[in-house]
Amino acid sequence: MNPQQACEDLLLEGKQYNIEHHILPSENAVADRLLARGVELKDAYDELHGKLHARPPALQVFLGLVLSTAAFWNPQKMLKARTARNDLTNVNQQIARKANELAELLDQRTDLHNTSGFSSETHYHVGDVIEAASQNNYLFQSYVQEKLDALRGQFDLKYWPSLGDFMRELASDAEKAEMAATDPLTAAATAATRPSKADFFKALFASIEENSTENYGQLPRAFKLTDRTLASLANCALDLGPDELVDEAYVKRLRQRERNGTE
Incomplete structure (x- = not known):
C-alpha cells in the first residue's frame, strides 16, 4: 500500500467511527478537506508514512492531532478564545467592583440594624x-x-466572618485573578496578542510535544516534520484558499521565532 493510501485509509476509518458514534463532526469536516485535497498532500504523506508507519499507532495518532488541532485550535476559534479571555478579565473586574460595593452596603445595613431601632429580618450570619x-x-x-x-x-x-467580610474576600479574589489557559494547546495558540495562522502551528507543536514518548505518548521523541510538510498540512486542514496559503518559508520563520521566544 502506498503512503497516501495508507494515510487516507486511516482518515476514512476515523471518520466512519465518528459517524457511527455520532461524535466529532468538526473533525470529520477537517478529514474531508484532507481527502479532497489529497494531491497537495502526496509529499507530506510520504514523509509521515516514512517516519511513523513502523511505530503503530503513531501515524494514526498524528493524523488525529492534525484533525483535532484544525477543528478546535484554528485561527477563528482562537480569535473567540482571545475574546473570551478578555471577557473573563472584564467580568472579574466587575465582580471586584460590585462585590466591594455590596460589602459597603452590607456593613451599612448592619450598622442600621444596630442603631436605628429597626430590623429588616434579613441574613446576618x-x-x-x-x-x-x-x-x-x-x-x-x-x-x-x-x-x-x-x-x-x-x-x-x-x-465568623461578617457578610461584608465575605464580599470583600470575593472582591479581593477577583481583583487578583490571573488569566491562564486550562490546556497547553490553548496556551500556545493564544500566546501572541493578535490571532493569525500561526495559532494553528503553535497548537500543533504543543500537541506533538504532549503526545511524544517523552510524555508517555505514541510519537517518537525526536519526531520532527519538514517545514514543507507542515505548510501543506496546514493549507489543507485549514482549507486555505490560493491567496491565503502558507509556504515552507513561513513555517521556517515561525519556528525560528518560537526558538527565539518571540512572537
Missing part, C-alpha cells in the same frame, strides 16, 4: 446564607447541614 443557598442541595442537607448547625451552636457570631 454567613451560615444563614450557606443554608439558604443550599436548600435544594440534597447532599448538603444530608451530610453538611447538621455539622454546620453544630458549629454555629458551638461558636457564636464573633468567630
Whole structure:
C-alpha cells in the first residue's frame, strides 16, 4: 500500500467511527478537506508514512492531532478564545467592583440594624446564607447541614466572618485573578496578542510535544516534520484558499521565532 493510501485509509476509518458514534463532526469536516485535497498532500504523506508507519499507532495518532488541532485550535476559534479571555478579565473586574460595593452596603445595613431601632429580618450570619443557598442541595442537607448547625451552636457570631467580610474576600479574589489557559494547546495558540495562522502551528507543536514518548505518548521523541510538510498540512486542514496559503518559508520563520521566544 502506498503512503497516501495508507494515510487516507486511516482518515476514512476515523471518520466512519465518528459517524457511527455520532461524535466529532468538526473533525470529520477537517478529514474531508484532507481527502479532497489529497494531491497537495502526496509529499507530506510520504514523509509521515516514512517516519511513523513502523511505530503503530503513531501515524494514526498524528493524523488525529492534525484533525483535532484544525477543528478546535484554528485561527477563528482562537480569535473567540482571545475574546473570551478578555471577557473573563472584564467580568472579574466587575465582580471586584460590585462585590466591594455590596460589602459597603452590607456593613451599612448592619450598622442600621444596630442603631436605628429597626430590623429588616434579613441574613446576618454567613451560615444563614450557606443554608439558604443550599436548600435544594440534597447532599448538603444530608451530610453538611447538621455539622454546620453544630458549629454555629458551638461558636457564636464573633468567630465568623461578617457578610461584608465575605464580599470583600470575593472582591479581593477577583481583583487578583490571573488569566491562564486550562490546556497547553490553548496556551500556545493564544500566546501572541493578535490571532493569525500561526495559532494553528503553535497548537500543533504543543500537541506533538504532549503526545511524544517523552510524555508517555505514541510519537517518537525526536519526531520532527519538514517545514514543507507542515505548510501543506496546514493549507489543507485549514482549507486555505490560493491567496491565503502558507509556504515552507513561513513555517521556517515561525519556528525560528518560537526558538527565539518571540512572537
